[in-house]
Amino acid sequence: MTERRGKIQITHSIEERPLEAQNRSRLGDWEGDTVIGKKGGACLTTLVDRKSGFLCGGKTASKTAADVSAVIEKSLSDKDLRTITVDRGKEFSWAEKLEKDLRTKVYFCLPHHPWEKGSNENTNGLLRDFFPKGMSIDKISQAEVQKRFNALNFRPRKRLNWKCPAEVFYSVTLHLI
Numbered sequence: 752m753t754e755r756r757g758k759i760q761i762t763h764s765i766e767e768r769p770l771e772a773q774n775r776s777r778l779g780d781w782e783g784d785t786v787i788g789k790k791g792g793a794c795l796t797t798l799v800d801r802k803s804g805f806l807c808g809g810k811t812a813s814k815t816a817a818d819v820s821a822v823i824e825k826s827l828s829d830k831d832l833r834t835i836t837v838d839r840g841k842e843f844s845w846a847e848k849l850e851k852d853l854r855t856k857v858y859f860c861l862p863h864h865p866w867e868k869g870s871n872e873n874t875n876g877l878l879r880d881f882f883p884k885g886m887s888i889d890k891i892s893q894a895e896v897q898k899r900f901n902a903l904n905f906r907p908r909k910r911l912n913w914k915c916p917a918e919v920f921y922s923v924t925l926h927l928i
Contacts, residue, residue: 759844761859765836765867768858772834775802778920779833782871783823785814785842786878788888795878795888795896796822798835799871804911805920806874806903810888810896820845824852834858836868877903 772780778800786795796808796819807826811818819842823835836858837843846857860867881899882888904917911919918925 759839759841760847761839762846762850763856763858765858765860765864768834768836772801772836772858777833778802779831781827781830781832781835782868783808783835783837783843784868784871784875785811785819785840786875786882787814788882788886793888793891795882796826797871797875797878798823798826799874800916800920801836801870803919804870804874804908804916806900806916808900810891810893814842816842816845819843820849823849827853836860838865838868874903 769780771777780801781798782801783796783798786797788794792813794811794814796811797806798808799806807830809822809826811822827835832853832855834856835849835853837846838860839862843857843859846859849855850857865872878899881902882891904920905915905925907913907915915925917923
């Protein structure tokens with residue numbers, strides 16, 4: 752079968768990713784992806800910290816590399832940032848620009864290996880409760896998207912000993928009732 756989508760420049764393979772990122776032993780190792788709504792419309796750009804499961808990102812007007820990169824830069828500019836791991840979608844073709852602007856390395860999963868960014872894949876599945884497949888995201892406000900992100904960030908997780916991602920990410924203890 753012939754590749755018709757074109758090739759993107761792979762900055763770093765996941766096989767080069769630091770062991771600390773692989774082991775989830777530190778904050779600042781992010782996994783990125785997109786959640787599409789109706790084809791050709793707005794989408795969500797999601798970034799999940801591997802250690803804490805903390806979710807950030809936002810709505811993008813389209814799934815273009817320019818729109819997705821702008822949300823990544825805005826979302827991670829004030830966060831602890833060591834690495835970013837993404838799949839080989841064309842929306843991540845500006846990886847070199849991201850590396851330069853954010854002063855980090857962008858690692859690409861192997862083709863057809865979504866489990867290599869499993870934290871993000873799992874979180875995107877949870878987001879589908881709020882944004883079902885095929886639902887238009889065009890008219891959903893950024894405030895509504897953030898509200899849904901917050902719902903997941905304050906949801907206790909078994910893998911975090913029943914702490915929520917926000918507690919682990921910000922090193923605080925919340926008293927949830």
